Amino acid sequence: xxxxxxxxxxxxxxSIAVIGLGYVGLPLAIAFAKKFQVIGYDNNETRIKDLGGAxxxxxxxxxxxxxxxxxxxxxxxxxxxxxxxxxxxxPTPVDKYKRPDLxxxxxxxxxxxxxxxxxxxxxxxSTVYPGVTQEECVGVIEKESGLKCGVDFKVGxxxxxxxxxxxxxxxxxxxxxxxxQDEQTLxxxxxxxxxxxxxxxxxxxxxxxxxxxxxxxxxQRDINIALVNEFxxxxxxxxIKTSEVLDAADTKWNFIKYSPGLVxxxxxxxxxxxxxxxxxxxxxxxxxxxxGRRINDGMGxxxxxxxxxxxxxxxxxxxxARAGVLGLTxxxxxxxxxxxxxxxxxxxLNSYGVQTLVHDPFCxxxxxxxxxxxxxxxxxxxxxxxxVILAVAHDEYMQMGSEKxxxxxxxxxxxxxxxKSALDASDFGDGVFYWSL
Numbered sequence: 001x002x003x004x005x006x007x008x009x010x011x012x013x014x015s016i017a018v019i020g021l022g023y024v025g026l027p028l029a030i031a032f033a034k035k036f037q038v039i040g041y042d043n044n045e046t047r048i049k050d051l052g053g054a055x056x057x058x059x060x061x062x063x064x065x066x067x068x069x070x071x072x073x074x075x076x077x078x079x080x081x082x083x084x085x086x087x088x089x090x091p092t093p094v095d096k097y098k099r100p101d102l103x104x105x106x107x108x109x110x111x112x113x114x115x116x117x118x119x120x121x122x123x124x125x126s127t128v129y130p131g132v133t134q135e136e137c138v139g140v141i142e143k144e145s146g147l148k149c150g151v152d153f154k155v156g157x158x159x160x161x162x163x164x165x166x167x168x169x170x171x172x173x174x175x176x177x178x179x180x181q182d183e184q185t186l187x188x189x190x191x192x193x194x195x196x197x198x199x200x201x202x203x204x205x206x207x208x209x210x211x212x213x214x215x216x217x218x219x220q221r222d223i224n225i226a227l228v229n230e231f232x233x234x235x236x237x238x239x240i241k242t243s244e245v246l247d248a249a250d251t252k253w254n255f256i257k258y259s260p261g262l263v264x265x266x267x268x269x270x271x272x273x274x275x276x277x278x279x280x281x282x283x284x285x286x287x288x289x290x291x292g293r294r295i296n297d298g299m300g301x302x303x304x305x306x307x308x309x310x311x312x313x314x315x316x317x318x319x320x321a322r323a324g325v326l327g328l329t330x331x332x333x334x335x336x337x338x339x340x341x342x343x344x345x346x347x348x349l350n351s352y353g354v355q356t357l358v359h360d361p362f363c364x365x366x367x368x369x370x371x372x373x374x375x376x377x378x379x380x381x382x383x384x385x386x387x388v389i390l391a392v393a394h395d396e397y398m399q400m401g402s403e404k405x406x407x408x409x410x411x412x413x414x415x416x417x418x419x420k421s422a423l424d425a426s427d428f429g430d431g432v433f434y435w436s437l
Contacts, residue, residue, distance in 0.1 A: 001119040002154065002184055006191045009085055012037040012070070016192070017083035019108050021047060021073070023058050023266070023336065024125060024160040025089035027171045030061050031196045033071035039083050040073045043111075048075040057364070059335060060164065080115040085123070085192060088112065088137075089160060091266060091338075092126045098273045100129065102136060109137040113144025116153055121180075121188055123156040127215060127271050129278035130208040133157045134181070149181075156180040156189040157207045159214030164265070165334035175199040179210035218271040219289055224258045225268070226292035229299055232260040232437045236306070242437060243421040260437040261420050262303075262341035262391070263296040264330030269339045299437075300344025303419055306435055307345075307387060308352055310415040314433040316386050319353035324382040324408055327392025328360040328368055335362040342391045343372045357382060361396050382408045387415040393422040402427035 008014035014037070018029040021042040029040040042048055050056070051073045054063040072079075080086065090104040105126050112122055122141065124133050138149045147153055158178045163169055176197045180186035186203055194201050204210040232242040242260055250257045263269045272293055276286045311318050330340040346356050357377045360368070368374045382388070385408050390397055397405075406412050406428060413431035416423070421436040428434050 001152075002121070002188065005084055005119065005121065006188050009036050009192060010195070014085065015039055015083040016085045016087065017041055017080045019080070019086065019088045019111065020090040021051065022089070022091070023060055023164050024162045025087075026051070026056060026058065027060050027162060028087065028089060028125070028160070029071060030065050030068070031171050032192075033068045035195045036070065036192075038071045039079050040071060041075070041077065041080055042073075043075060043077070045075045048073050057335065058164070059362075060162075077111050077115055080111065081117060084117065084120045085188075086112055086116065086120060087123045087125055087158075089125045092128055092270075092274070093266070093338075094270050094273045100274050100277050102128075102132065105132070105137060106140055109140035110144050113141040116141065116145050116147065118147060118152045120153045121156060121185060122153060123158050123189055125158055125160040127159065127218070127267065127274065128211055129215060129274040130211040131278070133207050133211060154181055154185040154188075155207070156185050157210045158189060158193060159210060159217075161217075164336050165331060172196060172198045176201045177204055177210050177213055178202070179204040179207045181207060212275075215271050215275050218268045219275060219292075221258075222263060222268045222272055222296060223288060223292040224256065225261065225263055226295040228258045229260045229295050229437070233302065236437075241421075241425075259420065260299075262299055262330075262344075264339040264341045265336065266338045269293075269296065269341070297341075300341040301348045303389075303417065303437070304345045304348030304352075307349065307389060307415060307417045308354075310417065310433045310435050311354075311387060314413070314415055316414065321354045321386040322384065322410075323349055323354050323356050323387040323389060324377075324385045325356055325358045325389045325391050326360075326382075326397050327390065327394055328358055328363050328372070328374060328376070329392055332393045333362065333395055335364065337363065337367055337371055340372075343374065345389065345391060346372075346374065354387075357385070360392070361394060384410045385414060386410060387417065389417040389419065390422065391419050393420045398422060406432055 016032050016036050017039040018025050019041050021040050029038050032038045054066040088108045090108045093101045095101045161174045176193045178190045178193050178201045180189045190201050235242045249255045272289050279286050328342050359377050365376045388408050415433045418436035425434040
């Protein structure tokens with residue numbers, strides 16, 4: 001039943017379906033369409049309409065890439081029934097209590113179960129804790145389809161490694177971890193991904209190993225960033241610049257240089273909770289992982305408090321002060337607002353009576369209002385300020401230089417807070433109190 005699947009896909013007699021066309025799913029669908037016949041499904045009809053018009057709000061793919069005769073976009077779930085290789089790339093967030101929210105991936109599994117046909121392979125790419133694919137998703141598919149996993153359909157897992165906004169490390173240039181429930185499935189999955197990933201594939205020995213590999217990739221980064229964030233707080237008390245310390249330490253060959261900053265987005269600030277939640281179920285209380293999370297989750301409040309101190313140091317009244325905040329997205333040069341920590345800065349400043357004016361050239365104004373109740377201002381409205389906070393180092397802001405940033409301050413005097421240490425403090429005049437992590 002599965003023997004000719006890979007051959008059929010390569011000959012385009014069989015199709016691939018990609019479920020979820022966001023930051024992960026769309027680049028994957030584009031890459032697949034270079035070699036295979038692809039059905040791109042998303043339940044957001046507006047998203048499908050935009051893609052049909054060659055518009056991608058994420059900015060991850062070019063308009064020309066959306067015009068491919070091998071790729072069709074649809075919001076009709078019944079179209080999934082035309083595919084025999086199905087990939088699931090939906091978000092896996094956490095709820096307000098920092099617990100894994102499996103509803104999107106389980107809902108996608110319901111959809112797969114309703115339209116899957118015998119002889120199909122389903123591959124999940126969403127970040128999960130080890131065991132979700134086989135212990136949670138498979139049962140849902142079996143219930144909805146009436147089919148038996150391992151007999152009528154098979155499953156695999158290949159974790160996404162998309163880095164939003166990164167034009168250098170594109171999907172085909174990043175080695176892909178692949179796994180399958182048995183050798184036959186692994187052969188199919190590795191064959192399909194191997195055809196589109198020039199960097200090659202790594203065949204994990206089991207689905208659980210692949211799931212675990214994905215989640216610890218981001219946990220490792222989270223902990224390392226938390227470490228340098230803690231360094232920055234200590235060095236701030238000592239009156240020395242973190243960036244200068246890191247530059248000095250980086251002269252040793254085995255020093256790994258991370259920079260302090262806000263940790264948001266759909267991965268690093270979320271994925272650790274998937275592993276810690278599962279560990280808790282097994283009776284283990286994680287120490288280092290959760291400690292790193294506490295540090296990183298508190299950085300927005302810390303930045304705001306340091307900004308308040310700088311206002312006081314330069315002789316400005318805190319209550320009623322005007323602060324221009326540059327950047328709202330979770331990282332530079334992307335429109336992604338998911339889990340941004342910049343609102344933490346805004347909330348803390350507002351609690352002191354500071355008026356905050358936010359600008360972001362990548363943000364959708366409606367989304368910023370809906371998600372964070374933040375109204376965006378035009379860049380020319382950023383004037384007569386007591387403080388400028390460079391929260392996200394978008395290229396547009398970096399090109400302004402110290403002169404234009406200083407001009408936003410009232411009489412060119414006030415506070416400049418550089419969250420990512422992206423600026424040179426010596427470029428600012430005597431009337432500017434500069435502070436960075």
